[in-house]
Amino acid sequence: MEFLLGIDIGTYSSKGALVRKTGEVVAIRTVEHSLEIARPGWAEHDAETIWWHDFLEITQALLHTSGVRAEQIAGIGLSAISPAILPVDREGRPLRKAILYGIDTRATREIAELQQIINRDLVHGQPVVRLSSQSASPKVLWIRRNEPEVWARTNLVLNGTGFLLYRLTGQATLDVYDAATFAPFVDYERCNWTPATEEHLAPIEKLPRLTWACDIAGRITAGTARLTGLAEGTPVITGTADAAAEAISAGLAHVGDLLVMYGSSTFFILRTAHFHAAPSFWSAPFLEKGTYVLTGGMSTSGSLTKWFRNHFALYEVEAERAGGENAYAALGRLAATSPLGANGIVVLPYFSGERTPLLDPHAKGVIFGLALNHTRADVYRAVLESIGFGIRHNLEQMKREGAEPRRVLAVGGGTLNPVLMQIVSDIAGIDQHIPEQQIGACYGDAFLAGVGVGLFSKVAEVARWVNTKQVVRPDASGHREYEGYYRIYRELYTATAPLMRSLGGLPRRA
Numbered sequence: 001m002e003f004l005l006g007i008d009i010g011t012y013s014s015k016g017a018l019v020r021k022t023g024e025v026v027a028i029r030t031v032e033h034s035l036e037i038a039r040p041g042w043a044e045h046d047a048e049t050i051w052w053h054d055f056l057e058i059t060q061a062l063l064h065t066s067g068v069r070a071e072q073i074a075g076i077g078l079s080a081i082s083p084a085i086l087p088v089d090r091e092g093r094p095l096r097k098a099i100l101y102g103i104d105t106r107a108t109r110e111i112a113e114l115q116q117i118i119n120r121d122l123v124h125g126q127p128v129v130r131l132s133s134q135s136a137s138p139k140v141l142w143i144r145r146n147e148p149e150v151w152a153r154t155n156l157v158l159n160g161t162g163f164l165l166y167r168l169t170g171q172a173t174l175d176v177y178d179a180a181t182f183a184p185f186v187d188y189e190r191c192n193w194t195p196a197t198e199e200h201l202a203p204i205e206k207l208p209r210l211t212w213a214c215d216i217a218g219r220i221t222a223g224t225a226r227l228t229g230l231a232e233g234t235p236v237i238t239g240t241a242d243a244a245a246e247a248i249s250a251g252l253a254h255v256g257d258l259l260v261m262y263g264s265s266t267f268f269i270l271r272t273a274h275f276h277a278a279p280s281f282w283s284a285p286f287l288e289k290g291t292y293v294l295t296g297g298m299s300t301s302g303s304l305t306k307w308f309r310n311h312f313a314l315y316e317v318e319a320e321r322a323g324g325e326n327a328y329a330a331l332g333r334l335a336a337t338s339p340l341g342a343n344g345i346v347v348l349p350y351f352s353g354e355r356t357p358l359l360d361p362h363a364k365g366v367i368f369g370l371a372l373n374h375t376r377a378d379v380y381r382a383v384l385e386s387i388g389f390g391i392r393h394n395l396e397q398m399k400r401e402g403a404e405p406r407r408v409l410a411v412g413g414g415t416l417n418p419v420l421m422q423i424v425s426d427i428a429g430i431d432q433h434i435p436e437q438q439i440g441a442c443y444g445d446a447f448l449a450g451v452g453v454g455l456f457s458k459v460a461e462v463a464r465w466v467n468t469k470q471v472v473r474p475d476a477s478g479h480r481e482y483e484g485y486y487r488i489y490r491e492l493y494t495a496t497a498p499l500m501r502s503l504g505g506l507p508r509r510a
Contacts, residue, residue, distance in 0.1 A: 001074035004455075005230075006445030007058055008242050009080035009160045011035055011100070011264040011303070014054035017439055018062050019446040021074070021455050023465035027066035028439055029058045035264075035303075036097065040508075041361075043104040043352070044097040047086050047163050051098075055164055059228045070231040075216075075453035076168075077445030080160025082241035083136035083181040087143060087154040092166050095150045096143070102134035102299050103265065103352040105361035110138035110145070117200055118184060129184045130279060132359040134297060136181035137201050144202065154206060161239040162208050168228075169218025172208040173238045177293070179210050180284030186210070188275075188285050213240040213287040214452040214459070237452035239445065243267040243295070244287060246411050248444030248459060250435050251466030256406030260391060260424075260432070262414025264306070266298040268356070268394055270405055278401040280357035287448065287459050294403050296356030298390045300349050302413055304365075305331070307351065308383055312376055332419045335381040340426075340481050342382035345369045346488050348496075349386040357397040358493070364500040368492055384420045385482075388427035389489040395428055410434050410472070418472075426478035427486065436469040 003026065007016040012035060018026040031054045036044045045051065063070060086098040099106070111131045118129055131138060136159075144151045156172050166172050179186045185197040191210045198204060211217060217238040225232040239245075247259040247269045259269040268281075272292045277283050281296045300307075309317065309327055316327040316334075350363035367379065395405060410432040414420050425432055437443055447465060450456050 001072050003068050003073050004075055004077070004446040004449045005059070005062070005073050006077045006079075006245070006442040006447075006449060007055055007164075008078075008245060008441035008445055009051050009054060009164070010242060010441070011081055012306075014050075014058060015440060015442045016058035016062055017442040017446055018066050018068055018073075019443065021450060023437075023447075025437070025439060025443070026068065027062045029061040029065070031057050035100075041105040041353075043100040045084065045100060045160075046097050047094040047160075051080070051160055051163055052167060056228060059230060063229050070229055070234070073231065073234055074455065075449035076220075076230070076234060076236045077245070077447070077449035077452070078161045078164050078236070078239035079242045079245035079441045079445050080164070082159055082161075082178050082243070083134070083139065084160040085136060085139040085143065086158050086160070086163055087150055088156050088158055088163070088166070089153050090155045094163075095153055096147065098160065099139045099143070101265075102132065102297060102355040103303070104139070105133045105353045107133070107138035107142040108361050110141040111135065111361070114138055114141065114200065121196070130359055132355055133299075133353055133361045134181065134282070134355050135183075137185060140202055156208065157202065157206055158208060161241070165217055165236060165239065168220055168224050169236050170221060171218035173211045173215075173217040174208040175213040175238045175240045175287070176210055176285050177213060177244050177287055178241045180282060183282070183284075211238045212289065213238055213244070214448050216452050235453055237449050240287060240448070242441045243269055243297075245441035245444035245448065247409075248287070248447055248462050249437065249440055249466070250409040250411045251463055252409060253460040253463050254407075256404075258405035258408050260408055260410050262301060262410065262412035262420075264301070264303040265355075266301040266387065266391060266414075268296040268398075270294045270398060270403055272403055276403050278398070278403060280359065280397050280401060281403075282356075291459070294398065296394050296398070298349065298387070298394070299352040299355050301387045301390075304349050304351055304383055304387070308380055312379070328417065331380055332417050334377045335384055335419050338375070338377040338381035340478060341485050342385060343374060343378045344371070345374060345378050345382035346485060346492060347382045347386035348489070348493055349383070349390055350493075356394055360497070362501045362504050363493070363497070364503060366492060366496060368488075384417075384423050385427065385485070386489070387414075387420065388424040389486055391424055392428040392486060393490070395430070408432050411438065411440065421472045422475070425472045425474040427482045429474050429479045431474070432472040433468050434470045434472065436467040437465070438469075
């Protein structure tokens with residue numbers, strides 16, 4: 001069996017790839033979908049019409065276009081946005097739409113209450129945990145408290161990867177890396193839930209079994225074989241979060257390697273030599289025993305440029321629809337016409353709160369310094385620079401907390417924007433290594449499936465698949481010129497944070 005199948009569910013699209021065991025991509029399929037924001041601070045996906053629909057369409061399309069027979073697929077790897085909390089009934093049917101990761105900030109009350117419990121009762125003998133909108137446990141508690149009729153019918157609480165796995169194999173598992181979003185209710189050493197889980201979160205029987213990402217969790221059942229076109233009995237690994245799979249696709253293999261994933265949000269994964277407890281970030285085992293990472297994430301980046309495109313780039317969007325230049329490429333050229341510093345505009349990119357290093361769900365977006373002479377080019381460049389400022393803030397805080405990156409690997413849609421890439425390198429003063437293969441997490445999923453079925457002995461062997469296409473290096477003079485703007489960026493949040501909280505408490509008309 002020569003082929004591996006990897007499928008990833010993202011915020012705005014899903015993607016799958018059929019890959020030879022040598023790393024050669026045979027076929028790729030992408031399906032676009034939407035993000036539902038029913039209320040301010042909410043972000044949801046419909047598991048049936050997005051996750052399962054996309055999996056079926058991608059799988060069937062890959063088999064059809066590639067000519068690969070289902071029996072030739074040695075293993076299947078899955079990944080998805082994380083956390084994404086989905087309660088299902090005894091038949092595996094979703095009971096509500098999935099509550100998504102840190103961009104969904106509804107559970108602020110539950111964050112505060114669980115944090116008090118953690119500080120009082122759960123911190124002894126384990127690293128300090130700071131909950132945020134990226135944490136899974138407050139989202140589970142939110143459902144339990146606010147939707148008791150849903151909770152009463154809940155048989156299992158799954159994530160995106162787990163939902164697909166359950167549909168395909170009938171097994172419910174969660175990989176140890178992804179389970180870190182439930183900290184401190186996870187016993188990493190024993191690969192199990194802690195006794196405190198029952199008292200403060202949920203009955204353990206409602207939660208999936210914990211395994212390592214590359215463990216074979218189950219096999220394609222006869223029923224799903226008929227639905228998907230896959231071969232009955234094909235092994236499926238537990239899989240992992242999209243960011244971890246993307247890190248593997250970029251070649252993250254050594255201590256000191258840092259992934260910067262430019263997606264709807266920006267996510268960071270830094271390989272560390274040991275479990276490194278850092279107050280502003282999230283510590284976790286990685287994808288196999290004895291490996292560890294420090295992770296973090298900004299709430300908005302690609303979603304912020306999408307917001308600008310949808311509301312302030314109608315000309316570019318219409319031109320694209322008429323068969324012209326891609327709207328984002330046109331906006332990139334527009335941003336390049338504005339000088340460094342965007343003619344004096346500084347943006348805070350906290351349009352969905354902020355994750356690391358602020359961990360502030362109340363943070364708001366700010367466009368500061370506007371004057372009548374400013375143009376769309378200035379505002380859009382300031383948006384791109386805000387992403388660079390946020391990345392620099394995270395990297396500086398990592399170093400301050402004792403975890404310094406040695407090599408930066410850049411992946412995701414943002415790497416297609418050369419203006420953004422140069423802005424980030426200039427602001428942060430970093431080299432960014434962009435891999436040759438840019439199809440993303442599904443490529444990493446395929447490799448992890450290869451580990452699971454024994455084609456590779458360990459995750460670090462992914463270096464055999466990955467080559468560097470480009471290194472974006474900082475301009476020294478540009479880095480110096482950004483210093484003043486970065487200082488304003490940092491001070492602007494400090495000055496406005498109390499007002500951000502006050503604004504969030506004001507009444508709003510429906």
